[in-house]
Amino acid sequence: MTAPHPSIHAKILAAAVEQFAVDGFEGANMDAIARRAGVAKPTIYNHFRDKSALYLASIEYMLGRNRATIASPSFASLPAGKGILKVALELTWLFGRDDDMLMFCKMCIAGNERFQTAADVFLRNGPWRGTDEIASLLRVWHERGELRIDRPSFAARQLSELCKADIFDARLFGGPAMATEEECRFTASEAARTFLARYARHER
Amino acid sequence: MTAPHPSIHAKILAAAVEQFAVDGFEGANMDAIARRAGVAKPTIYNHFRDKSALYLASIEYMLGRNRATIASPSFASLPAGKGILKVALELTWLFGRDDDMLMFCKMCIAGNERFQTAADVFLRNGPWRGTDEIASLLRVWHERGELRIDRPSFAARQLSELCKADIFDARLFGGPAMATEEECRFTASEAARTFLARYARHER
């Protein structure tokens, strides 16, 4: 017995991600996805039950490869100031320069009434897991006495939002134009400064 | 001669806004819009040339009723701390409790590949005009010596983003309907505190 070839599975998912990202769920058509994947249409249905299943799978696939840990545990060994800046840089890069993330963001927002589960998966495994990871880091620095943070989870969300300043709205509403590396670095460093102004334990 | 009834026109637009916001441009179907508007389908085509025209018209319709001023010039007479909190409250209310704004947001995001101009108009007249107004206020307080802000425009966007913390993502992705007044007040007060920690001129 021969199992469905795994590389074909991945090719289909990759193609689906691109197509859904460009056209949204309704707009994407299965023939186009098949063509883009270099695969026959029945093959797709051999791997996925239907279009919705492919859509959900492609979200998980995309989230899976975006496991670029925003808040790497290794940051914990850094001093708080440096670590916050690192996290901020990861965030601004994600918000300003990651096209896949942006597209799926748009898609989940657009279709969130009809595909509540998809939007939930995205929200929970995307933004919220990100801020949870950041919150863990913040707790470390708090306990080490470098930061003073009563509500780490809320603070993490503030930091995350700060990293959208000046770069995210334009991408969400605008074309696929990427923020420049310079803009990302600026927004990240300003986010870190503002965050630390509030939460750093100031010695006197 | 009898002109097409204006209230019907408005009913169609209102229904279209809801439908487009939920389903995006491709996903929304004209029969559903007609049903939601309590109107026959041909009547829609009596008022609008086709689906695209209805889509664009519904965006302009929303823009028209979305003329809320976030940063009232009257705030300038307040001390900076108080004024920032007022602005933050306006912002959190907008992000957390204004359904029209949310719908409109979703709509522009959903259709921004196909209707770039509409999304542009929204971006410019919505978020960006809001932050411009805030920036003007910030300049006043800066010149009065209460705040120290080198880049008022960027700072305004930071403040705006801070006011989304913990309330906006959930709404954008369609979770719980509305943020409570309590949540809004909390997020606003935390936003103001963080913002002032960075930008208030601290006397020593």
Added chain:
DNA sequence: AGGCGAATGAACCGCTCAGTTCATTCCAGG
């Protein structure tokens, strides 16, 4: 009351697209 334009609703056209069928081809294992 009568007339005219607007609204109705139900049926209809044409097209696109999700999903299936099937005969054929490819390929790995024995």
Added chain:
DNA sequence: CCTGGAATGAACTGAGCGGTTCATTCGCCT
């Protein structure tokens, strides 16, 4: 070399939807 399951591609089905038609009804104006 044989075989069986997977991939192919081209054709097909059926449903949904944008947009139109038309005979009928409604409601305002004189």
